[in-house]
Structures are given as C-alpha cells and as structure tokens.
Amino acid sequence: xxxxxxxxxxxxxxxxxxxxxxxxxxxxxxxxxxxxxxxxxxxxxxxxxxxxxxxxxxxxxxxxxxxxxxxxxxxxxxxxxxxxxxxxxxxxxxxxxxxxxxxxxxxxxxxxxxxxxxxxxxxxxxxxxxxxxxxxxxxxxxxxxxxxxxxxxxxxxxxxxxxxxxxxxxxxxxxxxxxxxxxxxxxxxxxxxxxxxxxxxxxxxxxxxxxxxxxxxxxxxxxxxxxxxxxxxxxxxxxxxxxxxxxxxxxxxxxxxxxxxxxxxxxxxxxxxxxxxxxxxxxxxxxxxxxxxxxxxxxxxxxxxxxxxxxxxxxxxxxxxxxxxxxxxxxxxxxxx
Amino acid sequence: xxxxxxxxxxxxxxxxxxxxxxxxxxxxxxxxxxxxxxxxxxxxxxxxxxxxxxxxxxxxxxxxxxxxxxxxxxxxxxxxxxxxxxxxxxxxxxxxxxxxxxxxxxxxxxxxxxxxxxxxxxxxxxxxxxxxxxxxxxxxxxxxxxxxxxxxxxxxxxxxxxxxxxxxxxxxxxxxxxxxxxxxxxxxxxxxxxxxxxxxxxxxxxxxxxxxxxxxxxxxxxxxxxxxxxxxxxxxxxxxxxxxxxxxxxxxxxxxxxxxxxxxxxxxxxxxxxxxx
Numbered sequence: 001x002x003x004x005x006x007x008x009x010x011x012x013x014x015x016x017x018x019x020x021x022x023x024x025x026x027x028x029x030x031x032x033x034x035x036x037x038x039x040x041x042x043x044x045x046x047x048x049x050x051x052x053x054x055x056x057x058x059x060x061x062x063x064x065x066x067x068x069x070x071x072x073x074x075x076x077x078x079x080x081x082x083x084x085x086x087x088x089x090x091x092x093x094x095x096x097x098x099x100x101x102x103x104x105x106x107x108x109x110x111x112x113x114x115x116x117x118x119x120x121x122x123x124x125x126x127x128x129x130x131x132x133x134x135x136x137x138x139x140x141x142x143x144x145x146x147x148x149x150x151x152x153x154x155x156x157x158x159x160x161x162x163x164x165x166x167x168x169x170x171x172x173x174x175x176x177x178x179x180x181x182x183x184x185x186x187x188x189x190x191x192x193x194x195x196x197x198x199x200x201x202x203x204x205x206x207x208x209x210x211x212x213x214x215x216x217x218x219x220x221x222x223x224x225x226x227x228x229x230x231x232x233x234x235x236x237x238x239x240x241x242x243x244x245x246x247x248x249x250x251x252x253x254x255x256x257x258x259x260x261x262x263x264x265x266x267x268x269x270x271x272x273x274x275x276x277x278x279x280x281x282x283x284x285x286x287x288x289x290x291x292x293x294x295x296x297x298x299x300x301x302x303x304x305x306x307x308x309x310x311x312x313x314x315x316x317x318x319x320x321x322x323x324x325x326x327x328x329x330x331x332x333x334x335x336x337x
Numbered sequence: 338x339x340x341x342x343x344x345x346x347x348x349x350x351x352x353x354x355x356x357x358x359x360x361x362x363x364x365x366x367x368x369x370x371x372x373x374x375x376x377x378x379x380x381x382x383x384x385x386x387x388x389x390x391x392x393x394x395x396x397x398x399x400x401x402x403x404x405x406x407x408x409x410x411x412x413x414x415x416x417x418x419x420x421x422x423x424x425x426x427x428x429x430x431x432x433x434x435x436x437x438x439x440x441x442x443x444x445x446x447x448x449x450x451x452x453x454x455x456x457x458x459x460x461x462x463x464x465x466x467x468x469x470x471x472x473x474x475x476x477x478x479x480x481x482x483x484x485x486x487x488x489x490x491x492x493x494x495x496x497x498x499x500x501x502x503x504x505x506x507x508x509x510x511x512x513x514x515x516x517x518x519x520x521x522x523x524x525x526x527x528x529x530x531x532x533x534x535x536x537x538x539x540x541x542x543x544x545x546x547x548x549x550x551x552x553x554x555x556x557x558x559x560x561x562x563x564x565x566x567x568x569x570x571x572x573x574x575x576x577x578x579x580x581x582x583x584x585x586x587x588x589x590x591x592x593x594x595x596x597x598x599x600x601x602x603x604x605x606x607x608x609x610x611x612x613x614x
Binding site (some may be wrong): 206 | 560
C-alpha cells in the first residue's frame with residue numbers, strides 16, 4: 001500500500017516537472033534539427049539569457065513536424081515559436097496557427113529591410129538559390145538555367161526534385177526559362193525526361209553535398225549555405241547566380257497561436273534579429289545570410305549587400321502548395337527506372 | 338492450475354505495455370489509412386483504392402520486396418562460406434573473425450552508408466582501381482544503381498545473417514562431417530547434403546532479419562539508391578513529411594508492414610517445413 005502511494009507521488013511529481021521548468025523566464029522554441037539547432041543553442045540562447053534572463057529550451061523538429069504537432073495539440077501549444085520555410089509557413093497561416101507579432105516589442109524592427117517583419121512573421125534569415133559548379137572541372141561555368149541541360153554540363157549535373165524548398169523553386173524557374181510558368185510546369189518535365197539518361201545523378205536533396213564532394217557530380221542547383229559549407233571543407237565549389245536571376249526565400253519565425261509565453265517569444269525573436277546574433281550566425285559553419293542592416297556581410301556568403309535581395313526572384317507559396325503534391329507524384333513516376 | 342494463474346499475471350505488465358505502445362499506434366495507423374481526406378474528417382477506402390489500383394505503386398511494393406530478396410541472396414552467398422571457414426578455424430582466429438564480423442555493427446548505419454558513397458562514387462575506390470588496371474576506359478556507374486545498393490546492403494546487413502548462422506553451425510556435431518567423408522562424399526556433397534540442411538534454422542533466422550532490415554533500409558535506399566529508385570520507405574517519408582498526405586502515407590506504411598510480415602512468415606513456414614522434413 002505504502003509503495004503504491006510512493007509510486008503515485010512519484011508519478012505526480014513527474015507530471016508536474018514540465019510545468020515547473022516552464023515557469024516565468026522561460027519559453028520553448030521549435031528549431032530545425034542539425035545546423036539550426038546547434039547555431040541557436042550556441043548563439044541565440046546565451047544572448048537571450050544574458051539580455052532578458054529568459055531560458056529557452058529547443059524542440060528540434062522539421063517544418064512539417066512543427067505544423068503537425070501544433071495541429072495535433074488542438075489549441076494547447078506544445079511550443080511558443082515556429083521556425084518555418086515559406087511552404088509550411090503558408091500552410092500554417094492558412095490553418096490559422098499564428099499569433100500576431102507586436103511590432104512595438106521588436107526593437108530591431110527598423111533595422112530590417114522592408115517587408116521582412118509582417119503582422120505574423122519575422123524573417124530571420126534568407127536563403128539564396130542558384131547554380132553551384134566545380135571551377136576546376138568547368139573554367140567556363142553554366143550561366144543560365146537552360147545551360148544546365150546542355151552538354152557538357154548536363155552530363156555532370158546532379159538533379160533533385162520537389163521535396164525541398166530550394167529544389168521546388170529551382171525547377172519552377174527552369175520551367176519558366178523553357179517557356180513555362182507555375183501553372184504550366186510541363187516544359188521542365190519534358191527537359192527532365194530528355195536529360196535523364198545523361199545526368200550524373202538524380203539524388204535525394206540530403207545526398208547532394210556528399211555526391212558533389214566525392215566528384216560524382218560537378219554541377220547542382222542549391223543554396224549558398226550548402227556552397228559555403230562545402231567550401232569550408234576544402235571542396236572546389238563556386239556559386240553563380242543564373243542570368244535569369246538568383247532565387248531568394250525567407251526562413252521566418254512565428255509565434256504559435258495560443259502560446260503560453262508570448263512576451264518571451266517576442267524577446268526571442270528580437271534577440272534572433274539583433275546585429276550581435278546575426279553577425280555570428282553568418283559565420284562558418286552556419287553560413288546564414290543575415291537580415292539586419294547593421295551587420296557587415298562576410299565574403300563567404302556570395303552576396304555583397306542586402307539590397308541585392310530585392311532584385312532576386314521570389315515565389316508565392318500559397319500558389320505552389322496546392323500544386324506541389326502532384327508535381328512530386330509526377331517526378332516520382334517519370335524519373336523512376 | 339495455480340501456476341497457470343501466476344504465469345498469466347506475471348506476463349500482464351509487459352502484455353499491457355505492448356498493447357498500449359505497440360498495438361494501439363498500429364490501430365491508429367490503420368484508422369488514419371481509412372480516411373479519404375488529408376484533414377482526417379471523412380472515412381473511406383479511397384486511399385487504399387488509389388494505391389492498389391495504380392501500377393506505379395504496385396511496382397514500388399514489388400521493387401521493395403525484390404530488394405529484400407536480393408539482399409538475402411547476396412548475404413547468403415557470402416555468409417555460408419564464411420561461416421564454414423569460421424567453424425573450421427582455431428579459437429584464436431575465431432575471436433579475430435568475430436571482431437571483424439561485429440565491426441560494422443559498431444558504427445552507425447548512416448556512417449556505413451556514406452562510406453559506401455566513397456567506395457562506389459565516380460572517383461571512388463572501385464572506379465580508381467578499375468581505371469588503374471585498365472579494365473574500363475570510363476568510370477563505371479555504381480552509385481544510384483540497384484547493383485550498387487545491393488552491394489552496400491550486403492555489407493551493411495551481413496552481421497545479421499552471419500551471427501545466427503554461426504551460432505547454429507557451431508552446435509553441429511563435427512563427427513557428422515567426418516562420417517559424411519568416410520562414406521565417400523566429397524567437400525561439395527558434404528556441404529550440400531549435411532551442413533546446408535542442418536544449418537537451415539540459422540539461415541532462416543538470418544534471412545528473416547536481413548529481409549526485414551533491407552526492405553526498410555530508408556537511409557541506404559535513399560542515399561545509395563538515389564531518387565530514381567523508389568522504395569516504400571522513401572515513399573512513406575515523402576507522403577508524410579513533404580506532401581503531408583497522412584492517410585496515403587498510412588496506406589503505404591500498413592502495406593510495407595504487412596508485405597514484409599508476409600515475407601517473414603513465409604520464411605518461418607519454410608523453417609517448420611525444413612525441420613520436419
């Protein structure tokens with residue numbers, strides 16, 4: 001009998017523990033596993049503790065998992081902050097999962113280029129997508145999206161599909177370069193069919209950097225982060241913006257609908273946007289392109305100033321999302337051996 | 338009578354844990370697969386019909402099972418000779434061999450898989466050797482082919498086949514082999530008529546493990562096989578994590594579970610048949 005009471009007391013203690021950990025001065029933020037998790041634990045968390053005495057615990061989850069977890073919780077938010085790419089962000093917005101962001105609580109708001117802090121989203125880092133190639137193998141680089149499908153480039157190209165944000169927007173731009181559009185993706189599928197027997201690899205996005213490093217492929221379309229990471233490892237790789245224009249998209253922070261720690265979530269976003277955090281996040285091995293105008297850009301990022309971003313190609317993901325499943329399905333069917 | 342009651346109660350805690358943590362999620366998965374919309378509002382078998390009426394998805398199921406079978410055949414081909422050699426070796430050599438056999442299990446499957454990229458790539462070990470020996474003028478295509486994938490899976494899954502096989506073969510009476518020789522059977526005949534049938538239970542255990550593990554080897558399939566080889570695990574990931582179509586992903590998952598289970602049960606049935614024969 002006594003042991004059972006002890007057991008119940010223990011259970012009650014275990015159940016109570018999380019609420020103690022989430023007392024005032026703390027918050028929980030979802031974060032991408034891997035580089036983002038490391039970077040934010042290393043740079044943003046200590047700054048938040050130092051400036052506001054707020055402890056942040058991270059919940060490492062991919063974008064889709066974050067959205068799924070909040071949806072499944074049905075109103076009881078499992079964490080206070082999202083970090084999302086444009087596709088999942090558009091889906092989460094549609095599902096009404098965001099709390100508004102109060103601009104007055106973000107002291108760095110004025111330091112951001114126009115449009116990077118909206119009613120429910122704070123852009124915390126941008127990605128720039130273009131062509132990466134091995135300059136030792138190709139002194140004359142491919143200059144446009146259409147060049148990728150010409151000899152001698154196509155034979156050394158690593159293809160990837162619509163699974164990632166960068167893959168999806170690259171293929172859309174290629175479709176446009178061959179006369180198509182978001183509504184008419186057909187031209188790129190025609191080109192892919194033609195190129196399939198020739199290309200060096202058709203890979204999952206996560207495998208691309210490894211294949212490039214091992215010389216299986218010498219050309220790929222990817223973001224500058226991947227290029228900088230490989231360059232830091234001594235790989236011969238150069239980034240070039242295609243003549244049609246490099247692509248940019250934002251990674252955004254959002255406050256979860258019904259979040260327990262709204263005030264701290266605002267502080268967390270503000271610290272992540274601060275020049276101090278952003279100037280460290282841009283360095284190797286993180287290589288995140290900053291959005292704070294006070295930050296002096298490092299040369300490893302392949303962009304000279306934040307003004308370049310406004311000239312790059314952007315996409316409306318509320319248009320892409322409903323079409324993407326069909327594209328992925330078609331890519332599966334047409335490229336499978 | 339009394340002992341039976343005690344037995345039942347002793348097994349109850351584990352039984353309940355299994356029921357809660359294993360059976361319940363499976364039922365949930367089955368429930369999700371029986372919805373026809375992505376928001377899980379409408380019940381229906383639409384996704385099951387969509388999956389099984391489409392030749393592409395049936396092809397994916399077949400390719401996945403075929404990959405498992407190929408991995409079993411490839412590992413068997415090398416495991417039996419190795420096991421025979423192991424049993425014939427001295428105790429000291431056996432220790433060294435056992436260490437080598439276990440070595441792959443000590444590194445993570447991700448690392449082993451990436452190591453195979455280094456070996457199979459265009460500028461990798463095999464191609465450097467082939468080019469240096471003049472066996473081919475251009476690099477062979479090994480990465481992103483089914484052959485390369487089976488080759489890698491063979492090494493990755495080998496301990497799962499070897500360990501049960503060795504444990505059974507070690508228990509064989511060495512006199513049986515001597516008797517077979519004394520009665521005039523050669524090496525090959527002794528192997529096929531004596532060692533092979535007697536070690537079958539070990540092989541069946543190994544084959545079951547290799548088959549189930551190769552069919553579901555998500556990392557190896559996607560990294561070494563590449564995007565042109567679509568197997569059920571990568572299809573599940575894609576549908577659940579990218580497309581966000583959970584009912585369809587659940588259909589793929591339940592299909593993977595039951596087709597692999599059918600394969601495993603067939604191997605078990607083979608085992609019973611082998612033992613009574």
